Amino acid sequence: MTIRRDPLDPNERELVREGAPSPAGPRRAYMPELPDGADLTQEVVRFDGGSRVPGQHGATDLTKDPAGVPDPAQVEVPAALRAEIEDFMSRYPDSRSAAIPALAAAQRVHGWCSPQAVEQVACVMRLTPAYLTAVVGFYDMLEGTEVGRQTVYVCTNISCSLRGADDLLASLKGEIGDHPDVNIRGFECLGACDIAPMCSVNGTYVGPIDADEVPELARQIISAQDPLPGKQLVRRRVADVAANSDDVARASLDSGTLDPVSLDGGRSA
Numbered sequence: 001m002t003i004r005r006d007p008l009d010p011n012e013r014e015l016v017r018e019g020a021p022s023p024a025g026p027r028r029a030y031m032p033e034l035p036d037g038a039d040l041t042q043e044v045v046r047f048d049g050g051s052r053v054p055g056q057h058g059a060t061d062l063t064k065d066p067a068g069v070p071d072p073a074q075v076e077v078p079a080a081l082r083a084e085i086e087d088f089m090s091r092y093p094d095s096r097s098a099a100i101p102a103l104a105a106a107q108r109v110h111g112w113c114s115p116q117a118v119e120q121v122a123c124v125m126r127l128t129p130a131y132l133t134a135v136v137g138f139y140d141m142l143e144g145t146e147v148g149r150q151t152v153y154v155c156t157n158i159s160c161s162l163r164g165a166d167d168l169l170a171s172l173k174g175e176i177g178d179h180p181d182v183n184i185r186g187f188e189c190l191g192a193c194d195i196a197p198m199c200s201v202n203g204t205y206v207g208p209i210d211a212d213e214v215p216e217l218a219r220q221i222i223s224a225q226d227p228l229p230g231k232q233l234v235r236r237r238v239a240d241v242a243a244n245s246d247d248v249a250r251a252s253l254d255s256g257t258l259d260p261v262s263l264d265g266g267r268s269a
């Protein structure tokens, strides 16, 4: 058995990280489905920094004074959002631990972690906007720029990649186009490698997705319908037959509550 090692020494790796071309050539992925004798490699598309997902690298405006903790008299916070954030804060010994769920709640209200959303969270949590902006920049599911409310994460990590995830992402993007309501992007392993290639549509895991199912899936995403009901992870059969059911609960996009959904995509009473 051959163990493949990083061919770069630490100094070379540092130079590559800073943007120099790699002496080992472009990074390549093993593609076992190609025929014998073929070049068993394929170039892997990567963003700055080497990641397969774009990340967030917003520049800091050094000409501005740092914003302090917002004055409650100056910031209007929707009552329901304030109550939700205060509930999260009450669950932790250190209320700052509620930063992620609080920002997620604000994102559900505003569609993304806009400056206004961050200011509202900062006001309730008594933190600076900079503290929360750093959290937004670090966590991939918190959006630092305006995006569509329908969230589609196509996993492009190793298991899905080997099963055609890059083609799936490209074809799904091609079908959906620049639809303003849809935020579609590649994502790191979503923990459902056994249904590769897969994606998460507003938190609903779907897979394995065949190429000929992409147009139907795109149509369902655009029209906010249940995505490929027969391919959802939650309906996958398990050994415990008593645990199998076609009627499942799905997270509501707006409220974050669980609503029952039947196999045909309709909501049950």
Ligand code: FES
Pocket (backbone or CB within 6 Å): 155, 156, 157, 158, 159, 160, 161, 188, 189, 190, 191, 192, 193, 194, 196, 198
């Ligand atoms: S690699 Fe895609 S879910 Fe794990």
